Amino acid sequence: MVRKSATGRIGIADVAVKAGVSHATVSRVMNGNYTVDPDIAARVRAAAAELKYQPNPVGRSLALGKTDTIGIVVPDLANPTFQAILRGLSRAAAQDGYRVLIADSFEVSSEEAILAGEARRRCDGLVLCAPRMTDAELEEIAPSLHPLVLINRITAAAGIPSLVVDYGQGVQDIAEHLVELGHTRLAFLAGPPRSASNGLRLQGLESFKAAHPHVEVTMLEGGSDFDTGHEAVDAVLECGATGILAFNDLVAMGLMSGLHERGIDVPGDISVTGFDDIPFAKYTTPALTTAAVPITELGEQAWQQLRALIRKEASDAPGSRYQPRLEVRSSSGPARAARTAVHG
Amino acid sequence: MVRKSATGRIGIADVAVKAGVSHATVSRVMNGNYTVDPDIAARVRAAAAELKYQPNPVGRSLALGKTDTIGIVVPDLANPTFQAILRGLSRAAAQDGYRVLIADSFEVSSEEAILAGEARRRCDGLVLCAPRMTDAELEEIAPSLHPLVLINRITAAAGIPSLVVDYGQGVQDIAEHLVELGHTRLAFLAGPPRSASNGLRLQGLESFKAAHPHVEVTMLEGGSDFDTGHEAVDAVLECGATGILAFNDLVAMGLMSGLHERGIDVPGDISVTGFDDIPFAKYTTPALTTAAVPITELGEQAWQQLRALIRKEASDAPGSRYQPRLEVRSSSGPARAARTAVHG
DNA sequence: GCTAATCGAGAAAACGCTTTCTCGCCGGTG
């Protein structure tokens, strides 16, 4: 008797029958429309409770034209940075009754555009982290993704807020810090070549070099994970630098681990710095000097911006810029007298 | 002309008009129904391409009764364990064209049931991680959540696969390992009191104690994060144990960090072990001895099980049990001659 | 006491799609 038509689930129609009213009235009651007679409303509520009726969100979404869901596209869910953004975003959105749908592109940037489009259509808005996508492609798809907020990317397309971390400034701060400690030979263990944030770091280093012509800065190829750092030990030792700026904390940790295995003392022989200040950074030995990025906050801000867009409020700020804060710990120390390159 | 009715988005009707056919035919073409004349199909495809038509997933979901989305409820997205499960789940599900919706309960177990219900209704299935929920409540809501797969919980409700890690066995393996190294005074830095997996560890320790009556095992209150471990330093030193089994890797790392600050040598003075083998475990100094749980694989398996349920295939295995693998690294070592308790 | 205004609830349309049902038209066969 209670079991309903096709889907077998209890629908608004069942409640209507049970309460002896039309399903329109049930809908009114469920949505707190007060043009309903209190007696009837009570009857409907009783029927709904008894049947444990819960409105079908898909039906609601279709009628309302909104899903109360937002999407986030990330290149790699294994990366602590994106985990943190997701966390901040999810928390903030949940507070406003929104859920988040995740779309992991697994670093294949060719899929990002399609993935973003698909995710967007299921949601009321989208947060896009696509560090490897070309500017051209980004600009092309951005308008169709609106409401959209970008993380660590900017685009010429109008009305798209961007939340960017000033990686260039951060890397300069770190380099300055190392110079103050007496280092004159630095090396930058770069991130993925096509990474946008890596580009910003490189720009920052150019500025730094211009301001410090006497400091030697070697560029080393790298990546964004532990293993990259670990494998870079040889290259690092070979270049003779005493202050290493790793692309991020993960790389720095891998590098420190490799140096440790080689018996190289950090920071006695070589100073190592990271970037991001992931939760684990202060628990490494030695604790990692890094540039702290308020990344969870970034996720929260992303929601604020997105919410404004969804509600069509005039977004007061079209985006914001986050300054990393230098976090000096014990993986960086005074430079020793000039070292000679260690081979093999 | 192209702009459509209410939503302003391009719908199936626009394509139909443009191609000069009925919207039913457009639908047939889009879904690869081959009872359509090739000429007409081509015309429809051309129109769809020109209009950049993309079917509205909400409409599809309503008609099809499925969303191609699954949900996952986690108690804390900041916890590496759940991040790993999410990652594995997301990856596996993506391969089959499913997306995942996340619901973070932020450790408030009273919300978990409602949250799970809401998430479930938006999705085709649910993965539930609810370590703090009572058995009674779990059993009550489980049937209404079907298709459902449980992580690290089992329930009497029928047809609900469970993926559980044998924490009891894992903790015994670790304890055995420490005993073999000569430790006779152990301490267990417990997890959250109401945590199900903590209960399993305690059971394992009971078995261990029964088998090793001569080994002293002190129970210490704890939690599940870094800070818990860090704050437990005093209690650990006070109890005089030389082998510490931390609830998980996070707690172990916090503890090691605290011991390091106190100048206590690990493993020289005290051996510390973790649990989980999170990615960072092998990069701590000293590298952490722990019990490795194939947690990403657990997420993947969760999808396999869930998929079987969604497709109504007879799930060959109603669930599975995962054996942790002891991962001996350098945070555990031979016991020193009996230590005396250190006070203050 | 009758008309007009108001309020409350049912009927129906709309949201965007899939799918069954139906029908027209074609060719083939008796």
Place this chain on the structure above:
DNA sequence: CACCGGCGAGAAAGCGTTTTCTCGATTAGC
């Protein structure tokens, strides 16, 4: 030549809601 079968496409129903529209009934005002 007429009838039947089959195929292909349009009409329409259905998925589960919300919301507008409409209408009946009740009340107030003159």
